[in-house]
Amino acid sequence: MNAPKPVPKPYLIRTALEEILADLVEGDPVPSERDLAAQFAVARETVRQAVHELLVEGRIERRGRGTVVSKPKLIQPLSLKSYTEGAQTMGRKPGRLLVGWEDVDPTPELAAALEIESGQQVMRLERLLLADDQRIGLESTYLPKHRFGHFTETFDPETSLYAAVRAAGVVFGAAVERIETVLASPREAELLESTTAMPMLRLNRRSVDTEDRPIEVVRSLYRGDRVAFEALLTDR
Missing domain, CATH: 1.10.10.10 (Winged helix-like DNA-binding domain superfamily/Winged helix DNA-binding domain)
Structure with missing residues (x-):
């Protein structure tokens, strides 16, 4: 033995x-x-x-x-709720810092995901996500410009995008989300006040409305030491 x-x-x-x-x-x-x-x-x-x-x-x-x-990790629900709602549920103060907002030419994959025609641009909104003034995530959201172009004049990027979408009369119907463990690029690590050696959680989401029309494609990068995710599973 x-x-x-x-x-x-x-x-x-x-x-x-x-x-x-x-x-x-x-x-x-x-x-x-x-x-x-x-x-x-x-x-x-x-x-x-x-x-x-x-x-x-x-x-x-x-x-x-x-x-x-450390503070306890921010627990984010895997649902069609916004980051703001998840943070507030835990009694944390949500916040956002605008990194960039511009019109870009989509890749063929992005154009297909948003179901836009060749030559049409999309709006790219990049923001840092905060909880109690701590940087916890970096979010890049792609919106079809023909549908949400008016947000350039009406939307405050330091507020909830989902609230603005709903206020525009658009109802979220469903989303597909994939979660992976990755390492941040030097730029991403600097923005998140972290290092390239710290594991990150990357979420890729595609949301559609109740008529199955694309609303957004989102790539979110969260600090693995500050955020966790949970989902309610049921067979009912």
Whole structure:
């Protein structure tokens, strides 16, 4: 019978760290890597690996020169609700920062998804998504210009786009959404105040109205350490 394999030291340190975090609350400082290495009599590299895992999971975060306990992740529902509604449900303050808003020539794939003819442009709206003033996501929305061109004059990009669509008399009917784990580009990481090594959640959505006419194609990139998603599943 083979002897059991020894438990890796980083796992033991991570377990000990989780016990420490259980007694702390949001914003409390976490012991430094040097102090933890001395406390558990291990190399700082061993501590650093365990700390990195907790950073990636969003349990802790860097603030200045120190590390503190993070806020709980923002839980977003997988539904036809807007990001605003999801944030408000959790008691968080939603916000948006405009990155860019322009008319662009669509790729053949985008033109097909929005069911527009060759030569027609689409509106591209790129915004940073905030929760309690933290940057949590980067969203690029493509809208058929022939249908929503008036938004250029009437829509405030720091407010809910879905509310504006509904106010225009358009009713969301259905959407197909795909979620993948990716790494951010250098530009995306900078906008999200993150790094290219931090895992991101990428959502690709195509929404249609109740008459099956395309409303939008959206590509959203969320920080995996700050956001999680959930869905209600039922067989009824």
